[in-house]
Amino acid sequence: MSTIAQASVPPARASGARARLQNWLPRLVLAPSFAAILVFVYGFILFTVYLSFTDSTILPRYGLVGWANYERLWRLPNWWIALENLAIFGALYIGICVVIGLFLAILLDQKIRGEGVLRPIYLYPMALSFIVTGTAWKWFLDPGIGLEQVMHHWGWTSFHFTWIKDTEMAIYCVVIAAVWQSSGFVMAMFLAGLRGIDNEILRAAQIDGASTFQIYRRIVIPQLRPAFLSAFVVLAHLAIKSYDLVVALTNAGPGRATELPATFMYSYTFARNSMGVGAASAVIMLMMIASVIVPYVYAEIRGGGNER
Amino acid sequence: MAFLEIVDLEKSFGNVRVLKGINLEVEEGDFLVLVGPSGCGKSTLLNTIAGLEPISGGEIRINGRVVNDLAPAKRDIAMVFQSYALYPNMTVAGNIAFGMEMRGIPKAERDRKVAEVAKMLQIDHLLDRRPSRLSGGQRQRVAMGRALVRDPQVFLFDEPLSNLDAKLRVEMRTEIKRLHSSMGTTIVYVTHDQVEAMTLATKIAVLKDGVLQQFGTPDEVYNDPANIFVADFMGSPAMxxxxxxxxxxxxxxxxxxxxxxxxxxxxxxxxxxxxxxxxxxxxxxxxxxxxxxxxxxxxxxxxxxxxxxxxxxxxxxxxxxxxxxxxxxxxxxxxxxxxxxxxxxxxxxxxxxxxxxxxxxxxxxxxxxxx
Amino acid sequence: MSAEAGTTGARQSRLSRALLYALLIVFAVYYLLPLFVMLVNSVKPLSEIRGGNMLALPHEFTTAPWKSAWNEAQIGVSATGLAPYFINSILMVVPAVAISLIVGALNGYVLTKWRFPGANVVFSLLLLSCFIPFQIVLIPMARILGIIGLAGSISGLVLVHVVYGIGFTTLFFRNYYEAFPTELIRAAQIDGAGFWRIFTRILLPSSGPIVVVTIIWQFTNIWNDFLFGASFSGFDSMPMTVALNNLVSSSTGVKEYNVHFAGAIIAALPTLVVYIVSGRYFVRGLMAGAVKG
Missing domain, CATH: 2.40.50.140 (Nucleic acid-binding proteins)
Incomplete structure (x- = not known):
């Protein structure tokens, strides 16, 4: 009858100091968080944006230099490498995770005995730190002791797998490790979506004579649109922020071959004493994430509003 | 002076006027049913009487006292909710006693009153159970018990029977009527079911779009409808x-x-x-x-x-x-x-x-x- | 869904059913492989790794790499092993989780049950703060921590994790309490309970699942964090992840792979244990954090 937004408004005009305190209490409770977020998130964002227009080097300085940092940023080969890597990494990471995730979810949805064992196995990497993941894959992909060596021991002596040492191919090693960590999670998202589909629709499709394959292609997968969208947003967000994994796996090398915007920002700000450029790269990263997240959050909030 | 008086009551949510100048008066012991289609403002009206929603204008008086600015707990009312609103983490006894506990009534007296009410409603064997382990009808009784134990000046019921199946609904309807006639307390009762309204009420207020369409006895509302809306709404099959x-x-x-x-x-x-x-x-x-x-x-x-x-x-x-x-x-x-x-x-x-x-x-x- | 697939499945040939299980097992092997590699090689002597097959079981079983990783290995300049940093991580995680949990619960309570004009704006700002790339706050945060004297300290890390965690904890509790019947709050108001008593007596006792989800989420995230640890900790206050990375990527001396693997498992152990003990809640947290805005 009443809208949720209004449902819980307490009596507004209670009298007396105690009652007034009661009325202000909710705001007082929320105030510290609000202040913290205003300062530590939005204030800091503004500060970093400001720094990106200054001549800051090893420490923040406040001489304005206009767009000079951005101009320098876009002339730096390393930044272009970082962007190119992000494009390769992001596209493959999202693409492969979605394919594996959907594939596994559909397989698991075939009334599998032992689903309760398999599902946690697919998902546990998500509980690990990227540093741990990076360490494991770093040595497993290492030609000296890892996979290549294993193959040689098993008699395939001509096997070569030196991607992690190869400036052209090292970024694909990052993709391998990252997919390993996240694809189980994408599987869980799709599985939740599959389990949420109305049984009667599927029964109707069966009666209409659709094969299992047709049911998935024509009816089930189109209904997973929200899961696709969520997976894309989460993975894109993770890809743009990726830092730990690269540090642990390749430390952005060999050379700067696996540089990503996050490692670029860190090294220019804290190691190369170009804080202005670092700040500018952080601003670009923020804009990249915002372009993915803001429409999504906006749609979610709007969608939630319509449901009421 | 009437027992419960509602004068020129206005309620707006933002720009939307939900109650448009409601005037009602009921005497002590009356059973007032607020009835109307969903969205007519009847639950909002009940919530303003309870003090759960602030009013935008007008006045509410209970027993001569203006309660506009009083907190719900201070209005000497009790309310039975549509979903029963039983506290899931407390036992039946805890649910019934919670209001007394909040008002600092000693444990011994709380226990005595809980036992008394539980006996009256025949739920004394359920006192140690959690709400999740009760049937719909039992939950309904506990919710009534929580209201009864307060012995308030006015009982407020918000569609209390709408979550019960048809048979139980009829049984509980009779029970509520029996309770009302034996205790003689003033009741304000919201429903969208015009049969409930006819069977329970001593006074019916028909609302539509926040406007009071007719206020009268069940007989008046049924036989002398003020307009087409009331004529069409009351009675089944419809006029x-x-x-x-x-x-x-x-x-x-x-x-x-x-x-x-x-x-x-x-x-x-x-x-x-x-x-x-x-x-x-x-x-x-x-x-x-x-x-x-x-x-x-x-x-x-x-x-x-x-x-x-x-x-x-x-x-x-x-x-x-x-x-x-x-x-x-x-x-x-x-x-x-x-x-x-x-x-x-x-x-x-x-x-x-x-x-x-x-x-x-x-x-x-x-x-x-x-x- | 599965019922349907099941009836079709019953009609499928045995062969395709076998293929299905084979595929599932191949994937299980793929996911377990790195863990297997770490485990097996953490109990081999170094010579066996360098000359041998990484996937082979150890010929000679040794716990020396674990001991070394725990309290002997060279981290940075001192040979302390990972133990002190493990303690650091615990000292950082426990207060950070506790504070962000309490704050998030209260925020969620206010944002659903005591809404006031502008509450939506506050919530939107909190929500968006969950998604920022932390690179955008690194520089000013380093400055502020220096100014308030928390640079390079565990307290500083706690502050950082609380500040950037409350967005998520608030989101969790807000979504949970949103579904909590408002009628219960109203009933309690009529019963005479105020702001705090409604929270402690009515809402909190029903918040078990979301408290667990939030603790797991915060614990996993903060324990696994590397960026803040690397940026804001000093030598004495390094968390586990940073220490592990130092151990693994130190360029001096012989690469002790077995010690690295043992260290990695030690670093992963707390979150793995949490995952094994309460996987259901872990998944729920991931979903809540990811899917629901």
Whole structure:
């Protein structure tokens, strides 16, 4: 009858100091968080944006230099490498995770005995730190002791797998490790979506004579649109922020071959004493994430509003 | 001075006016039912009486005291919610006693009162259970117990029976009525079910779009509806509302009902004629309840005026106790209530009796009652 | 869904059913492989790794790499092993989780049950703060921590994790309490309970699942964090992840792979244990954090 937004408004005009305190209490409770977020998130964002227009080097300085940092940023080969890597990494990471995730979810949805064992196995990497993941894959992909060596021991002596040492191919090693960590999670998202589909629709499709394959292609997968969208947003967000994994796996090398915007920002700000450029790269990263997240959050909030 | 007074009550959510100047007065011991379709503002009205929602204007008085600015707990009211709103983490006894605990009543007295109320509602064997382990009817009783134990000046019920199945609903309805007559407390009760309203109320307030349509006893609301909305809303099956004309006629004004391809049906107006003098030649709605439109043998023998007319029956619906026959008058389906064993067949004409004592007339434009 | 697939499945040939299980097992092997590699090689002597097959079981079983990783290995300049940093991580995680949990619960309570004009704006700002790339706050945060004297300290890390965690904890509790019947709050109001008593007596006792989800989410995220640890900790306050990375990527001396693997498992152990013990809640947290805005 009443809208949720209004449902819980307490009596507004209670009298007396105690009652007034009661009325202000909710705001007082929320105030510290609000202040913290205003300062530590939005204030800091503004500060970093400001720094990106200054001549800051090893420490923040406040001489304005206009767009000079951005101009320098876009002339730096390393930044272009970082962007190119992000494009390769992001596209493959999202693409492969979605394919594996959907594939596994559909397989698991075939009334599998032992689903309760398999599902946690697919998902546990998500509980690990990227540093741990990076360490494991770093040595497993290492030609000296890892996979290549294993193959040689098993008699395939001509096997070569030196991607992690190869400036052209090292970024694909990052993709391998990252997919390993996240694809189980994408599987869980799709599985939740599959389990949420109305049984009667599927029964109707069966009666209409659709094969299992047709049911998935024509009816089930189109209904997973929200899961696709969520997976894309989460993975894109993770890809743009990726830092730990690269540090642990390749430390952005060999050379700067696996540089990503996050490692670029860190090294220019804290190691190369170009804080202005670092700040500018952080601003670009923020804009990249915002372009993915803001429409999504906006749609979610709007969608939630319509449901009421 | 009435016991519960609501004066020019206004309530807005933002720019939306939900209650538009409500005026109500009930005496101590009255059972007021607020009824109307969903979205009419009846629950909002109840919440403003409870103090759960601040009002935008007007005044609410309970027993002479203005309660506009009082917190819910200070208004001396108790409320039973649609979902029962039992605290899931507390036992039945804990639920009933929580309000007393908040008011600092000693444990011993709390236990005594809980036991007393539990006995009255026959839930004393459930006191140690959690709400999740109760049936719908038991939850309902616990919710009532929580309200009863406070012994408030006014009980507020927000659609308390709507989550029960049909059979249980009837049982609980009777129980609530029994409780009311034995305790004599003032009750305000919200429902969208007009049968509940009729059976329980001593006073009914019909709301639509935040406006009070009619306020009166069940008899008044049923037999003398103030407008087409009330006439249509109260009663099941609903009142027949037939587009009609008033014809000057040879001797006195006559009511003219269109019968499709056949010649229109003309009925005398009798006592209503003077009031309808202004409507001659104009369009009106003629209202007659199914039980006043019968086979000639079932016509009310105490009625002073009964008219008859031939109508073609389109559909016959036997219910066991009665048979409903649907004909078409004024271009609309019209329901007549016949004896269960009435001889009637779909597609055949039948002579129907119109009890003219029980008819009402509405202006087609304003939809207000004219006679 | 699965019922349907099942009836179709019953009609499928045995062969395709076998293929299905084979595929599922191949994937299980793929996911387990790195863990297997770490485990097996953490109990081999170094010579066996360098000359041998990484996937082979150890010929000679040794716990020396674990001991070394725990309290002997060279981290940075001192040979302390990972133990002190493990303690650091615990000292950082426990208060950070506790504070962000309490704050998030209260925020969620206010944002659903005591809404006031502008509450939506506050919530939107909190929500968006969950998604920022932390690179955008690194520079000013380093400055502020220096100014308030928390640079390079565990307290500083706690502050950072609380500040950037409350967005998520608030989101969790807000979504949970949103579904909590408002009628219960109203009933309690009529019963005479105020702001705090409604929270402690009515809401909190029903918040078990979301408290667990939030603790797991915060614990996993903060324990696994590297960026803040690397940026804001000093030598004495390094968390586990940073210490592990130092151990693994130190360029001096012989690469002790077995010690690295043992260290990695030690670093992963707390979150793995949490995952094994309460996987259901872990998944729920991931979903809540990811899917629901």
């Amino acid at each position: 027949n509302l037939i587009p009609a004309r008033v014809d000057a006629g040879a001797a006195e004004p006559m009511l003219v009902l269109d019968r499709g391809s056949e010649e229109p049906l003309r009925l005398p107006l009798n006592g209503a004629a003077p009031k309808l003098a202004n409507a001659v030649g104009g369009d009106i709605f003629f209202g007659i309840r199914p039980e006043a439109l019968t086979d000639p043998d079932s016509a009310d023998r105490t009625a002073s005026h009964v008219a008859h007319g031939e109508c073609t029956i389109e559909v016959v619906e036997p219910t066991g106790s009665d048979t409903f026959a649907i004909t078409r008058l004024g271009g609309k389906p019209v329901v007549a209530r016949l004896r269960a064993d009435a001889r009637v067949r779909a597609g055949e004409p039948m002579r129907l009796a119109f009890n003219l004592d029980k008819t009402v007339f509405f202006d087609a434009k304003t939809e207000q009652r004219i006679a």
